[in-house]
Amino acid sequence: MTRKDTGSLPGQKPAEGKWGRMFSNHTFDITLAKAEGVYLYDTAGNRYFDVSGGALGASIGWGDPRVVKAMQEQVAKYTYVTPAMANEPRADVCERLARLMPGTLNTTYLVSGGSEAVETAAKIARQYHIATGNPRKNKVIGTWDSYHGMTLGALSVAGGAGYRHAFDPMLNGSPHIRHCRRATDRPLGVTEEDWGRTCALELEEMIHYCGAENVAGFIATPVGAGTDYGLVPPQSYWTTVREICDRYNVLLIVDEVVTGFGRTGAWFAMNHYGIVPDIMVTAKGISGLYFPMGAATVTDRVNEPFTKGTYFIHGHTHMGNPVGCATTLAVLDVIEQDGLVQNSAEVGAHLHALLRERILPHRPIADVRGKGLLAVLELVRDKETLEFPPVEAEPEILFQSIAYKNGLSFYTALYGPRRPSAMKRGVAIFITPPLCITKPQVEDLVERLDRTVQEWDQLIDR
Numbered sequence: 085m086t087r088k089d090t091g092s093l094p095g096q097k098p099a100e101g102k103w104g105r106m107f108s109n110h111t112f113d114i115t116l117a118k119a120e121g122v123y124l125y126d127t128a129g130n131r132y133f134d135v136s137g138g139a140l141g142a143s144i145g146w147g148d149p150r151v152v153k154a155m156q157e158q159v160a161k162y163t164y165v166t167p168a169m170a171n172e173p174r175a176d177v178c179e180r181l182a183r184l185m186p187g188t189l190n191t192t193y194l195v196s197g198g199s200e201a202v203e204t205a206a207k208i209a210r211q212y213h214i215a216t217g218n219p220r221k222n223k224v225i226g227t228w229d230s231y232h233g234m235t236l237g238a239l240s241v242a243g244g245a246g247y248r249h250a251f252d253p254m255l256n257g258s259p260h261i262r263h264c265r266r267a268t269d270r271p272l273g274v275t276e277e278d279w280g281r282t283c284a285l286e287l288e289e290m291i292h293y294c295g296a297e298n299v300a301g302f303i304a305t306p307v308g309a310g311t312d313y314g315l316v317p318p319q320s321y322w323t324t325v326r327e328i329c330d331r332y333n334v335l336l337i338v339d340e341v342v343t344g345f346g347r348t349g350a351w352f353a354m355n356h357y358g359i360v361p362d363i364m365v366t367a368k369g370i371s372g373l374y375f376p377m378g379a380a381t382v383t384d385r386v387n388e389p390f391t392k393g394t395y396f397i398h399g400h401t402h403m404g405n406p407v408g409c410a411t412t413l414a415v416l417d418v419i420e421q422d423g424l425v426q427n428s429a430e431v432g433a434h435l436h437a438l439l440r441e442r443i444l445p446h447r448p449i450a451d452v453r454g455k456g457l458l459a460v461l462e463l464v465r466d467k468e469t470l471e472f473p474p475v476e477a478e479p480e481i482l483f484q485s486i487a488y489k490n491g492l493s494f495y496t497a498l499y500g501p502r503r504p505s506a507m508k509r510g511v512a513i514f515i516t517p518p519l520c521i522t523k524p525q526v527e528d529l530v531e532r533l534d535r536t537v538q539e540w541d542q543l544i545d546r
């Protein structure tokens with residue numbers, strides 16, 4: 085079965101000329117001319133809503149003159165500092181993060197992106213345990229179907245089958261459990277809170293099988309993973325996970341790469357639960373995708389051995405790059421000055437109400453979930469039968485093609501390698517626009533989305 089003829093929809097770009105010189109080519113024949121606020125403009129004069137906020141990371145609008153100015157000023161001053169010298173923009177970002185993050189998450193290691201930040205967190209956890217008299221603690225438990233990045237260490241703790249299999253022999257054998265599962269999976273008569281606790285107990289079971297003396301940490305995203313992305317666990321899930329980690333001296337590493345910096349209507353998604361992880365991993369929204377930036381932030385307890393002689397064996401040329409830091413400070417200023425966390429909560433609530441009213445009733449939409457300006461649609465062939473589109477139909481590519489035609493830019497082409505597993509549960513379509521989006525803009529977006537879903541329903545082979 086294949087998708088039907090899509091007429092004049094934007095197609096896949098043939099790798100011709102200079103485009104063929106890139107190792108991994110793009111999917112659609114669209115070239116950007118400029119980006120402003122929540123909109124992208126291509127060289128053919130078309131305007132698109134940036135529905136997915138770049139790769140789920142636009143915490144502020146595009147082209148903000150305050151950020152552009154801060155970047156230009158830093159570039160004009162100096163663009164690099166070796167770790168041997170004091171790097172003031174780096175210290176300023178770390179200080180700002182200490183103010184913004186909950187609890188005693190006070191000390192930060194800055195890197196260039198989410199994967200590096202995940203690697204950094206895992207290495208900090210390992211060295212923390214060595215330094216505190218638990219040298220056997222080395223395993224970091226991850227969740228199946230999760231995504232934590234593409235480097236080998238990040239792939240090891242991540243759980244997406246489609247990404248991992250080719251590299252299996254090169255991965256480090258990290259154990260995995262399931263993330264908090266859907267309320268619809270819970271047995272009749274079991275409350276949501278009891279279900280959250282039951283799901284969390286899988287962590288204790290895995291620690292038992294690994295031997296607590298071998299487990300250094302547990303890493304997960306605050307919301308669900310993979311095709312369950314955007315699933316918001318009940319309070320009991322995270323309360324129980326925190327208790328288990330404390331009981332077995334396992335560091336709780338929370339990956340807020342997507343959810344951090346206002347995405348869910350709070351500065352960090354874990355704030356909704358009042359749970360402070362031992363290590364928080366952030367990237368994307370931290371610099372609004374204006375510059376590559378990532379961070380691993382630790383609590384005072386985790387930091388302590390490193391202040392008493394333990395040398396952290398780590399380093400990247402661009403850790404704490406001053407241009408990245410100046411950019412990050414300016415982006416964080418904009419989030420604070422423009423009240424974007426609050427905007428995410430308010431406009432996000434409006435978005436979710438509209439999605440439930442206008443989009444959820446459609447046959448191909450099995451679920452709408454998320455919080456704040458993180459919304460996930462679950463696209464299936466038919467929600468009554470829970471039939472999924474065939475892999476060969478490239479349903480997410482078709483969806484994105486139709487969306488472009490309707491002035492919406494999504495980031496669904498990322499499914500390529502994990503399409504087979506995604507098809508088992510429906511394709512997660514992310515709605516994560518820049519956090520400055522307004523209510524009227526959200527209404528326009530949903531109108532276009534409504535059309536897109538209906539056209540997809542007509543065109544997908546059934």
Ligand SMILES: Cc1ncc(COP(=O)(O)O)c(C=O)c1O
Pocket residue numbers: 139196197198199200202231232233234305339340341342367368
């Ligand atoms: C939850 C999560 N963690 C980590 C990463 C990896 O970040 P990066 O692509 O910056 O290496 C991503 C990227 O999408 C992510 O979504």
